[in-house]
Amino acid sequence: MSRRCAISGKGPMSGNNVSHAKNRTKRRFLPNLRTVRVTLDDGTTQKIKISAKELRTLKKNS
Template identity: 70%
Template sequence: MAKRCMVTGKGPMVGHNVSHANNKTKRRFMPNLRTIRVMLEDGTTQKIRVAASTLRTMKKESK
């Protein structure tokens, strides 16, 4: 399963691990995905994977 937010499309980013000796090795920053249930227009529910930052924005917008 892809590590991608179904709402915003946010996915893994790349960067470096940097040691104290300033050695750089590649690493990946994964999005913080959460599974939530969403009610559709026809009354059924569906599970979608959403980034935590997106979920926070969605909760802010619903107030």
């Protein structure tokens, strides 16, 4: 399963862990994904993974 938002398409980003001595090692910044159950137009429900920001936007607009 991919770590990608179904609505906005947000996915993992890459960057560095930086220690106090400025040593850099690779790391991943993962999106804040939530699994929610969404009701479709035909009355069926489906589980989708969306980011927390998109979930807030959906709740605001509904």
